[in-house]
Amino acid sequence: MSALVGLDVSIRERLRGIVGAEHYSDAAEDLYCASYDATLEQARPEAVVYPASADEISRILRLANEAGFAVTPRGSGTGLSGASIPVAGGVVLILTRLNRLLEINADDLYAIAEPGVITQTLADAVAKQGLLYPPDPGSMKSSTLGGNVAMNAGGLRGLKYGVTADYVMGLEVVLPTGEIIRTGAYPVKSVSGYDMTRLMVGSEGTLGVFTKMVMKLVPRPEHCESMLAVFADMAAAAETVSAIIRAGVIPATLEFLDNVTINCVEDFKHVGLPRSAEAILLIETDGVREAAQREAEKIVAICHGHRAAEVRRAADAAERDRIWEARRAALSALSRVRPTTILEDATVPRSRIPEMVAGVRKIAATYNLQIGIFGHAGDGNLHPTIQTDQRDTEEMARVEKAVDEIFALALSLQGTITGEHGVGLVKAKYLKDEFGEEGVRAMRAIKRALDPNNVLNPGKMFR
Amino acid sequence: MAPKTLTAADLGPKETDQAYLCAKCGMCLQVCPTYQLTGREAMCPRGRVQLLRGLLESRLELTDNLRDMIYTCCGCNACYVNCPSGVDVEKLINEARAAMRAKGVELPAGQEAMRSRLADVSNPFGLDRAERAAWLPPELRKPRTAETCLFMGCSISFANNKTGKTILRILEKAGVDFMLLGEEEECCGDPLVRIGETQLAEAMIERNQARFRRYGVRRIVTPCAGCVKSFRRHYGGFESRHLVEWIADLIDEGQIKPRKPVGRKVIYFDGCDMGRQLGIYEPPRRILRAIPGIELIEYDKSREFGQCCGGPLISYDPEMASAVSAQRVAEAAEKGAETIAAACPTCFLNLRSGGQASGQRIDVQDVMALLYRSLKGD
Incomplete structure (x- = not known):
């Protein structure tokens, strides 16, 4: 692989020509503002561009291959692994202008969105039609759907509903070399060719830039039940989790707070959690009313049977809100110390x-x-x-x-x-610990096949 | 030549810690009015805080562009209520501006023009001092000794005396005693604090305080949210209330009786100073609910999560101010509101101009104007 170069005047001129002068910047402040995400890592690019179409992105990537500079895609910059940090300099491709929600199809249960759509915006829009987009990463009020797909974001509903990858039916992708391809299909069933969609999801901006995404939707559950269980020891809480699953109940969410978190939450919000508790479980079931209620009853019984010191089940929306306040406050409470x-x-x-x-x-x-x-x-x-x-x-x-x-x-x-x-930047050095040299070599081979000049988000995933 | 940096010593240890408290999570992005408008990271709270951090660490120079980014913050603090780490961005930005001014950094052109208007004629509109009281009934133009001062504020005195006259009529009906500083009134100092112009602000504040003392004032009531904020933050020894708090009480006590129906679907606009800064959420709603015929509806984001109208930008970047308020007007129209009611005179002026810019057929009214309609002929 050839070494990447910096941007000379003529490249900058051509970039301006592609996106328009007002959507290009190399002001020190804009470069600094593209240098970070939610980790402690930082590296400045040489230019930022705000493209408005797959065609513009394609032209930028062709230019990158021709001239040999790095291109790093970025959404809202809320990532927790440094994947959008331009460690090799070059150009940061800020995708927030591609923010149209193109279609919500309630018959075939999908939505088509551009990558800059905010996850919460999609969730709110489909909710209005009685539908649910289940992935709910903690950053969804700010994060972009493109970023969620690129990172295969999870969330609180992972246990029952899965993660972002389970909701991507197809993609329009600009490949690192500039070609625009389509992956996946609109029907629920499709087995044609390699599963390029799955390959692209979670590729952390190293294999392609998404420009359109077909996202699966599900019907909105009609009812949910919320519970909180307090445990004096960790083992009892863990056994409870296993017992719930063994009993054939898959809760929509099953969250946990440890003693340190409980005390930070109490210091910050005074929710009324017992400070001596070793663990608190927050559990939610959803679905058809009767089913969610029966599952909740089972869970309450299991908690009692596993030495829960206290079990609360919300009787109404207000109580549900109080139960979840502890979980919502967890990160804030820990962050303020x-x-x-x-x-x-x-x-x-x-x-x-x-x-x-x-x-x-x-x-x-x-x-x-x-x-x-x-x-x-x-x-x-x-x-x-x-x-x-x-x-x-x-x-x-x-x-x-x-x-x-x-x-x-x-x-x-x-x-x-x-x-x-x-993985991004911060966990790249651990990847081989998980998959071994051979596992990482196989991944690198895919990267090399699609991005021979290593222009797209270099320095990520592999070290 | 202006110094090209800002150090932790310039900013002070408390504010420096605030800058480091930011976890860069980005939860502030979508609630920031200037980010909503521009989509530029440098125009969002996280971006501004990081730019400050870049300055403190000498990784950035204090360019005019950087200074301008710090000065585009409206100070609405919608970011603060959405911040997991609890960074008080408004305070941090105000302190950063003050620190820059203390180092002799020039103000951006719009802010400089406002500063000079305030220094010359004690109002941000740059209008002749005499106009402040010219519209008042002659007996109210000069102050007299009284416990309660109705502090009219610049927005009402210079740009919206129609509402000022309405307020006087309502208080007359209530039969309550108050005085005005009238010709002697000056800006409360808040616009100067906002741009980091501390010395000029302090002088103005001291002059107003001396007047309050001279006329035996113990309680200040004002229809301006920015003024209440300023009195509570920077003035000592006086009780201060927003007019809607007083009027809501007078309605409860039966001294003001709204009777005539006002058949409007009204959405109440929580201004940032009224709401997040002062916590005055209920009194304006109590007034609106007391008016027969008003159907009161709410924004999706209201109370502490209410979104800024862009008003603080009105004195130095009217174009951006009205672009922001046009969004708030459009959201009200989407909710089916016929009237937007504001209790902050800056919001009122800015929502009006945003309404005109957006071409929405929606009426913007001060809460007092709606109340007065219900009292007319009473």
Whole structure:
């Protein structure tokens, strides 16, 4: 692969010509503002462009191949892995102008959106038609759908409804070399060719730039039930999670807060959670009213049968809101304790959660760090959240070691280094720990086949 | 030549910590009026906070462009209520502006023009001082000793004295005692604080305070949300209320009796100063609900999540101010509102101009004007 070059005057001129002068910038402030996401990583590009069509993106990528500069796609920049940070300089492709919701089809249950559509906007629009777009990443009020697809974002409903990948039926993609292709199909069933859609989803902007996305929708459940269960020990909470699944109930959400998180939430919001509790589970069932209610009854009984100190079931919307306030406040509460918050997403099979929580606690003690854990207990996707200060270099060195150990721990428990945030920049060095050299080599071969000059989002996923 | 940097010492430790508290999560993007309009990261709260951080770390120079980005913030603080980390962006931005001014950084042209108008004639409109009280009944033009001062504020005095006259008529019907500073009134200082012009603001605030003391004022009532905010933040020793709080109480006490039906579908617009800054959500709604015939509806985002009209930009970037308010007017129209009711005179003026710009057939009224319709002939 040839080395990438910087942008000379003539390239800048041609970029301006493609997107229009007002949608091109190399002002220091705009470059700085494209240099970060929600991680601590940072790198400035040499130019930012705001293209408005697949054709413009195609021309930019052809130019990148011809001249040899890097192109990094970016949505709202809310990522938690550094995938949109332009580590190789070059051009940042900001996709927020491609923000049309093109179609909602209630008969065939899909929506067609451009990548810059905000996830919440899609969710709200389909809700008006009695439909549900299930993936609900925590950033959905700001994140773009294109970013969600590129990172295969998860969310609270993962256990029952799956993740973004389960809702992508087809894509229009500009390949790294500039060709525009279509993947997938509109029918529910389609087995023609390689499953290019699945390959593109979660490719973190390294294999193509999405310009249209066909997203699957489902009917909106008519009813939901919310419960909160308090546990004096972690093992009891984990057994409860397993017992619920064994009983044949798949809750829509099954969330978990540990003791550190509970106390931070209490300090911040005074929700009335018992400070001595080791774990709290927040559980929701949904579907046909009678079914959701019967499942809720089963869950309440299981919680009682597994040494829950207290079980609350919301009688109305107001109570439901109170129950969920603790979960909604979790990240805010953890974020306010120290200036810097590092949110990880190491994930293990749900039966290994007690080992994972105990292991993270031990790591926190070893490195003298405060780490709160909350997350999606139902799918084993935990968020060990490190409270620190990035200006304290000595502490940050300990943080780095702790993070290394957290990932090693997750892998030792048959887990994965990332459940929903992606590899990007920050987890690239761990990828071979999960898949081995050969696994990573196979992935690199795909990347090389589609992006021979390595112009599209170089430096990500692989190290 | 202006210094090209801003250090942590310039900004102070508390505000520097605020800048570092930002986790860059981006939850503020979609609620920021200037980001909604431009889609530019440098025009959103996260972007502005990061630009400040870039300055503090000497990774950026204090260019005119960077300064302008800091100055486009409306100070609406919609970001604050959506921020998981609780960064008080409005305060941080105001302090950054003050720190820049203290280092001799020039104001952007629009703000400089406003500053000079305020310095010359004590109102942001640049109108002759004499006009402030010229529309008042002669007996109210000069102050007298009284416990309650009705502080009219610049927006009503210079740009909307129709509402001012309506307010006087309503208070006359209520039979309550108050005085006005009239010819002696000056800007409350808030517009100057907003642009970081601390010294000029402090002088103005001190002059107003001296007047309040001279005339034995203990309670200030004003129809302007920005003025209430300024009194509560920067003035000492006086009780301050927004007019709608007083009027809502007078209605409850039976001293004002709205009787004539006003058959309108009305949406109440929560201004940022009225709402997020002062927490005055109920009193204007109590007044509107007391008016027979009004069907009161709500924005999808209201109260602490209410969206800014862009009003703070009106004095230095009227075009952007009215582009922002046009969006709020369009949202009201979508809700089926016939009238937008505002209790903040800046929102009122800006929503009116946004309404005209957007071509929507929707009427913008001050809450007091709607109340007065219900009192007429009473």
